[in-house]
Amino acid sequence: MAQLENCIECGDELLEERAQLGYRYCTKAPCQAVLYRGVAITAVGVNKSADNFIVADEAEIRRRGEAGELAKKDAALGLDYRDRRAVPAAPVPATRTAQIPEPKTAPHRRPWDAEQEKVVRFYHDMGLNPRQIADRARKNTPRLRIIERLATQIMSAPPRASRPR
Numbered sequence: 001m002a003q004l005e006n007c008i009e010c011g012d013e014l015l016e017e018r019a020q021l022g023y024r025y026c027t028k029a030p031c032q033a034v035l036y037r038g039v040a041i042t043a044v045g046v047n048k049s050a051d052n053f054i055v056a057d058e059a060e061i062r063r064r065g066e067a068g069e070l071a072k073k074d075a076a077l078g079l080d081y082r083d084r085r086a087v088p089a090a091p092v093p094a095t096r097t098a099q100i101p102e103p104k105t106a107p108h109r110r111p112w113d114a115e116q117e118k119v120v121r122f123y124h125d126m127g128l129n130p131r132q133i134a135d136r137a138r139k140n141t142p143r144l145r146i147i148e149r150l151a152t153q154i155m156s157a158p159p160r161a162s163r164p165r
């Protein structure tokens with residue numbers, strides 16, 4: 001069994017991790033008050049079962065607090081934070097923007113308008129072929145400029161979804 005250190009103030013056994021860090025006194029408030037050596041012991045309520053004690057100078061505590069680290073419920077705060085301190089703080093990644101593709105609201109852009117389609121489908125339902133449709137449309141609705149090729153395109157496309165405006 002490893003030799004346990006005892007608090008030089010109250011004589012209680014020190015936590016092994018704490019002893020390994022070189023502390024000679026425990027975390028009880030009276031011992032802290034007597035043996036304060038320029039470090040602050042901050043109890044952080046990481047979970048309900050046990051407070052985790054971190055040892056840091058005030059600037060470190062402030063820096064970590066400002067970074068939101070101390071607020072994380074499940075942050076791995078503990079005595080090993082000194083190892084991770086050597087790693088420079090990573091900048092907040094800014095990659096969440098501008099990678100959402102434009103929504104495709106018009107999957108197939110049709111080079112004709114609803115009125116042209118309405119007329120073509122009307123004639124098509126009558127049994128006319130594209131050439132006949134173009135002839136009929138040229139006489140009855142010349143402003144729609146329905147030609148045979150357009151009639152073929154409209155008839156081969158799926159019906160336009162009726163979307164009330």
Ligand SMILES: [Zn+2]
Nearest residue numbers: 007010026031
């Ligand atoms: Zn003590």
